[in-house]
Amino acid sequence: MAEHDEILPVDAMQRRLKEVRSLLDRQKRVESLLHRQEMPRHDLVETLVVKQHHSELTKKLDTMHPADIAYILEALPPEDRLLVWDLVRADRDGEILLEVSDAVRESLIDAMEPKELVAAVEQLDADELADLAPDLPTEVMQDVFSALDVEEREQLRSAMSYPDDSVGALMDFDMVTVREDVTLEVVLRYLRRFDELPDHTDQIFVVDREEKLRGVLSLSTLLINDGEVEVAAVMHEHPLVLHASDDAESAAQAFERYDLVSAPVIDHHDQLIGRLTVNEVMDFIREQSEEELLAQAGLREEEDIFAPIMDSVRNRWAWLAINLGTAFFASRVIGAFEGSIEKLVALAALMPIVAGIGGNSGNQTITMIVRAIALGQIAPDAARRLYRKEMGVALINGIVWGGLLGLLAAWLYDSWALGAVMSAAMTLNLLLAACIGVTVPIVLARLGRDPAVGGSVLITAVTDSGGFFIFLGLATLVLL
Numbered sequence: 511m512a513e514h515d516e517i518l519p520v521d522a523m524q525r526r527l528k529e530v531r532s533l534l535d536r537q538k539r540v541e542s543l544l545h546r547q548e549m550p551r552h553d554l555v556e557t558l559v560v561k562q563h564h565s566e567l568t569k570k571l572d573t574m575h576p577a578d579i580a581y582i583l584e585a586l587p588p589e590d591r592l593l594v595w596d597l598v599r600a601d602r603d604g605e606i607l608l609e610v611s612d613a614v615r616e617s618l619i620d621a622m623e624p625k626e627l628v629a630a631v632e633q634l635d636a637d638e639l640a641d642l643a644p645d646l647p648t649e650v651m652q653d654v655f656s657a658l659d660v661e662e663r664e665q666l667r668s669a670m671s672y673p674d675d676s677v678g679a680l681m682d683f684d685m686v687t688v689r690e691d692v693t694l695e696v697v698l699r700y701l702r703r704f705d706e707l708p709d710h711t712d713q714i715f716v717v718d719r720e721e722k723l724r725g726v727l728s729l730s731t732l733l734i735n736d737g738e739v740e741v742a743a744v745m746h747e748h749p750l751v752l753h754a755s756d757d758a759e760s761a762a763q764a765f766e767r768y769d770l771v772s773a774p775v776i777d778h779h780d781q782l783i784g785r786l787t788v789n790e791v792m793d794f795i796r797e798q799s800e801e802e803l804l805a806q807a808g809l810r811e812e813e814d815i816f817a818p819i820m821d822s823v824r825n826r827w828a829w830l831a832i833n834l835g836t837a838f839f840a841s842r843v844i845g846a847f848e849g850s851i852e853k854l855v856a857l858a859a860l861m862p863i864v865a866g867i868g869g870n871s872g873n874q875t876i877t878m879i880v881r882a883i884a885l886g887q888i889a890p891d892a893a894r895r896l897y898r899k900e901m902g903v904a905l906i907n908g909i910v911w912g913g914l915l916g917l918l919a920a921w922l923y924d925s926w927a928l929g930a931v932m933s934a935a936m937t938l939n940l941l942l943a944a945c946i947g948v949t950v951p952i953v954l955a956r957l958g959r960d961p962a963v964g965g966s967v968l969i970t971a972v973t974d975s976g977g978f979f980i981f982l983g984l985a986t987l988v989l990l
Contacts, residue, residue, distance in 0.1 A: 527582050529570065534590050537563040568597045576602060580609035583618070587816045592621050603630035608638055613817060615645055628653045636662050637682050637784070640669035668754075668783065677761050678754035680794060681775045681784035684708040687715045688741060690724050695737030697727070710787040712771040716745050723774055723782045725749065751776055752786055758794055765791045802880065802960075836971030843975050847982035850990055856923045857985050860932060863915065864981045868939035868973035871907065873966050875900050875947025880961050883951055896948050904944035908937025931988050935981035942976045943969065 571579060571594070579598060583591050583606070595618055598606060603622075607615055607630065619627065627650045631642055636658075643651055643666075655663060665683045672678030685708055688697050697714065701707065713726045725745035735744050750768060752761050752775045764770065765788060775784040844851070844861075851857050879896065882888050888896070912933040920929025950968055951961035 523578055523581060526570070526574070526578070527585055530567065530582055530594065531586070531590075533563060533567050533570075534586075534593070564597055567594070568599075571598055576605040577609045579606050580611075580614075583610055584614050584815075588617060591617070591816075595621065600626070600629060601633070604632075604634045604638070604642075607631070607642060608634070612645070615642075619645055619647075624650050624653070628657075632657050635682070635684060636665035637669050637680075639666055640679070643670055672754060675758050676754065677752045677756040677758055677775055677786055678784075680758055680761075680790045681754065681786050682708070682790065683784045685715060685782075685785045686711060687717050687721075687782065688727065690716050690718070690740070690742040690745060692741055693737060694732055694735055694739050694741065694744070697732060697741065698737065710771050710789060713749075715774050715782055715785070716741055717782050721781045723751065723776055723780065726774065749774065753777070754783060759798070761786060762791045762795050762798075833967055833971065836967075836975065840971070840975040840978055843978045844982070847978075847986060850982055850986045853990055854928075854985065856919075856925075856928060857982060860919060860928075861978055861981050864932070864935050864939050865974045865977035867911070867936060868943045868977045869970045871904065871940050872943030872947045872969035872973050875904075875944050876951055876966070876969055879948055879951045883955050883961050888952070888955075893948070893952055896952075897945070900944040900948050901941055904940040905937065908933075908940040912936030912940070925989075927989055928985070931981070931984045935977070935984050938980045939973060939977040942980070943973045946972045 725747040726749040916929035916933030919932040954961040
């Protein structure tokens, strides 16, 4: 981070966004006014006014953290976004490209010349370059790759060789290593030679001459012990170690469980090749959470809120088409009971309640199951226990809330039989929602698919159709 970067809280960040928008709007108004007026040296005046606004905006951007600039860029429409992007200092472009969302990053990269892209990313570390590589043009990556030294090339190849959801894809190559046969005083003198330590350095990694990990030396241990003590005497010989091929989600759970700041990463030869830090883990968790939220709504990928209409249509159409089919099926269920609804109009007023409560309950169930799967809490033989538990919850909720709604329906329509049908239908639909809420994510997980994908869409479809069928079917049998 630059010395003058200012990290802003959320409310201050929103105020800064308003200030940027205000400057942009003011510039547009002034330019529009100047265009309508005739005056001497019109072009010179207009140029000076534009430069004044740009200078003010540039000063604001220079004091902000790259992540905050990324936030502003994501909140601006394309034409304003590109104007602000052009005002950002060139030496900060790479950091900001790392921070913006994938969709916005594509629009920024498309607006840059190959030379600008090379200049922006060549100052990034190998692990950061690997993050950007999929979005960069091939010719840009070739130029950047040729400009790296041998060690950085190998690191970049290594980082790009691992799957996106592995520890190797997230690890950082920037770390501090020492030998176990040196004293703590030697380690301290070695650290003083650094201009600054790598971010999130809470421990130093102890390796042998073959770069195999021997242990870790925490900074607190280094500072509180006598300088004449050797590293081997005070290092922790059995730290938590990650393999580059490990699943990133499992590593994130380990960081949360053990409150880690960093952890060593080794290869299949037990050689230290990097470290995983808490900031990378937090970014991974955030991205996973966003992907799950999008998947539950049936969205295939993250979407720029100012994306072209057809891009958004392509992102959303698939599950909307499925939802259209399920909605049509639900309408056919209702159509099959048109005669019953004509004879007892109260059915039309009450059946959305049965379907709505079932959908809400099912979404609660599927959310809990998806979370448990993500945390690795569901063993292969746990399905039967989960069914029993969720069916029990649904049964109690059905008896309690279904009973209350049944009493309300009986009072409103002066029919105890209708109230009994309402209670029974509510209970049965909640049981159906619980069953589907457990089944869908478990089946998807066993098939190797994301258990969150389209879950809410499927639950809504089943509880709507099932709720209508159960309620109208029972009413037809009992009341008519």
